[in-house]
Amino acid sequence: MNLRSHIVKTYKTQFRKKKMKNDSVSLIINNIATSFGIKKADIWKRQFQDLEKWLQKRNFSVILEKGGEDIVSWETDTITIDSNPQWESRYYALLHECGHIIVNETIEFLEYNYPSCTNETDGRKTKTDAYKISVVGEEIEAWKLGRNLGDHTLEHFIDHNKFDKMMTECIMSYLYWATEEEDDTDGT
Numbered sequence: 795m796n797l798r799s800h801i802v803k804t805y806k807t808q809f810r811k812k813k814m815k816n817d818s819v820s821l822i823i824n825n826i827a828t829s830f831g832i833k834k835a836d837i838w839k840r841q842f843q844d845l846e847k848w849l850q851k852r853n854f855s856v857i858l859e860k861g862g863e864d865i866v867s868w869e870t871d872t873i874t875i876d877s878n879p880q881w882e883s884r885y886y887a888l889l890h891e892c893g894h895i896i897v898n899e900t901i902e903f904l905e906y907n908y909p910s911c912t913n914e915t916d917g918r919k920t921k922t923d924a925y926k927i928s929v930v931g932e933e934i935e936a937w938k939l940g941r942n943l944g945d946h947t948l949e950h951f952i953d954h955n956k957f958d959k960m961m962t963e964c965i966m967s968y969l970y971w972a973t974e975e976e977d978d979t980d981g982t
């Protein structure tokens with residue numbers, strides 16, 4: 795069944811033309827689900843699977859893990875995604891991790907624009923502001939590139955409000971990490 799092309803034809807064109815605001819995405823998803831007699835979650839799951847195919851071409855595989863951290867493992871060429879959230883959130887989380895893959899493929903861009911290397915392992919260097927800014931920078935780049943992959947390359951549905959919310963929470967946690975005071979009391 796070629797559901798995706800149907801969806802793109804019937805809804806995405808209108809969606810693009812009218813530049814509907816984010817609130818409409820959940821309405822459109824509702825309509826599609828009703829029209830095709832499928833669950834809303836299936837639409838997000840299909841988009842998730844599209845990302846898995848995109849990753850397969852890069853020899854990466856995805857592991858869904860209950861309570862797992864959303865992260866790329868460069869040693870094992872795998873991406874772990876927490877399976878606790880629903881498919882829509884899993885999809886956005888995977889988009890972001892795909893963003894990290896793209897960052898890595900175009901690492902010269904990151905190195906050119908940021909003061910330090912983000913795969914630094916030297917403990918002294920990872921305490922520097924330059925390193926922290928570069929890590930925060932990579933996070934933002936990965937969200938940008940992930941959104942672009944889903945929105946423009948794969949022409950997926952994205953609820954930008956939800957995506958922005960996840961991005962904000964994620965980047966804020968990095969900002970807290972970057973600005974927290976060093977604890978020197980353990981004498982190391």
Ligand SMILES: [Zn+2]
Pocket residue numbers: 890894933936
């Ligand atoms: Zn990240």
